Amino acid sequence: MNFDLTEEQTLIQDTARQFATEVLAPQAAELDTTANPEILKSHLQQLAELGFMGLNIHSDFGGAEAGSLAFSLAITELARGCASTAVSVSVSNMVAEVIQAIGTEQQKQNYLPKLCSGEYYGGSFCLTETEAGSDPAAMKTRAVKDGDAWVLNGTKVWISTAALAGVYVVWAVTDPEAPKGKGISCFLVPAGTPGLAVGKPEEKMGQKGSGTHEVTFTDCRIPLDALMGEENQGFKIAVTELAGGRIGIASLALGVAGAALDYARDYLLERKQFGRPLADFQGLQWMLAEHATEMEAARLLTLQAAALKEAGKPFAAQASMAKLMATEKGNQACYAALQMLGANGYMKEYPLERYARDIRVTSIYEGTSEIQKLILARHLLA
Incomplete structure (x- = not known):
């Protein structure tokens, strides 16, 4: 199995990471506190200009035509900076994909260019x-x-x-x-x-x-x-699109959990107790290692589901596995990262409490974890 990304996928990942670092992360706390729609609208318009509002949409309609794998990579990087923006991008891409999949030519012409270009903030x-x-x-x-x-x-x-x-x-x-x-x-x-x-x-x-x-x-x-x-x-359309949406939410959870673990790691290296960096204590080392390993496993499941979707192969079970793993283990990772900061993790001055709040819903929307288990049980017992 080849885990190397294509040049285009690497470019999209790097661009999303840079935008998340330079634009999203500095405004994430303010957006969380104020819910100012102008901030979100600005984010979405800039992302449309970068091609992120139609990542899996044909270029004839203004899309990037980059594929499902690139979509997953992008959502993960955007979520590291701001989960609120990432979920808006994920849902709008989901809307564009369902229009592309089953819409008439006139419907595609009417709506897809507006979604991809940012004329519509989203769908x-x-x-x-x-x-x-x-x-x-x-x-x-x-x-x-x-x-x-x-x-x-x-x-x-x-x-x-x-x-x-x-x-x-x-x-x-x-x-x-x-x-x-x-x-x-x-x-x-x-x-x-x-x-x-x-x-x-x-x-x-x-x-x-x-x-x-x-x-x-x-x-x-x-x-x-x-x-x-x-x-x-229409119901079978909804079921199919929900499976694709689960790749987006799994990717989002990966991003939030990754940001939390990275912040906790840096904190452990800098913060001292008993005259030593926290990173010297084995209990905290093992905590970090355990959750990083779980999130890497979730990442591989998510990319597998995205790759299957991109190849036109059945992917619903893999998408449910990815969402179940990424969101449940992501929740645990965020709470562990918060714990590593001690009382500081509980303070709004630090981003860990926001990460913990932002990731909580990922195990609920686009199908709860319990629904994912039901889907998987039916698949395994079929």
Whole structure:
């Protein structure tokens, strides 16, 4: 197995690392504290100019056409600087990919160049509902044909970057009589459509700079050609795209945990107790070694999933493994890094408490760790 990156992949990784170091990291604490959308908008526009808002999108639509592996590398590096920005980039790339995968040529022409160029700050993925999170097939949002339009009614929750999105990919029930999960369709709804309303940002524990909102559709009329893919076949699209999204979240967790462990390592080398650097104490050495090893294993799982996706091979099980490993071990790594700093790790003056808050949700969104285990068990027992 060849672990060498291509010249293009190395360039993308290096560019993302430089941007994270020079732009994202210096503003991450302020974005976390203020949730100022202007800071996030500036980040996203600059990243669009660098080609990061359409990493796996064809160049005909303004994308970088760099592939899934480059996407994973980029998200990891961006997350080292700012998880809020990284998750916004990940979700928007996910929206662009689903449009590229199943959209009509006109839909691709209408939306992909705007997502890739930064004309849209991003896109939103509207699947989850209050009683349809881990079980998205239980959604209640309806889409009914009325003459030359579809009429949407329902509410989606926990929608990332909804207030900044230029377009929403929305799932709704189009055949309520069909078996569960069989009568769901997928639609494109541009921002500003009458009947579409974005609620106030949720008060979150972490990733505060990336707004998470309720999105409500009230007699929201969209043209018949807003349908993406085949009518009543939208659920399998969602399942496929969620698998790709899990690579993004695994990559994000790698970045946050990596930043935490690096900060803890530097602290151990500089801080002294009992007249010696903390790095001299075997207990702390072993703690650092253990978590670094676990995150390296998670990194390899994540890159494997990305490489399989890029090669057009089945990757869903590997993506679930990667997300499960990266997010669970990433959470543990961040808490261990915080512990290594002692009381300082608990203080906002240091970034460890933010890393610990930012990474916590990675084992929840895009499918909880428990759902990943369910997916993997079904795969192994099939």
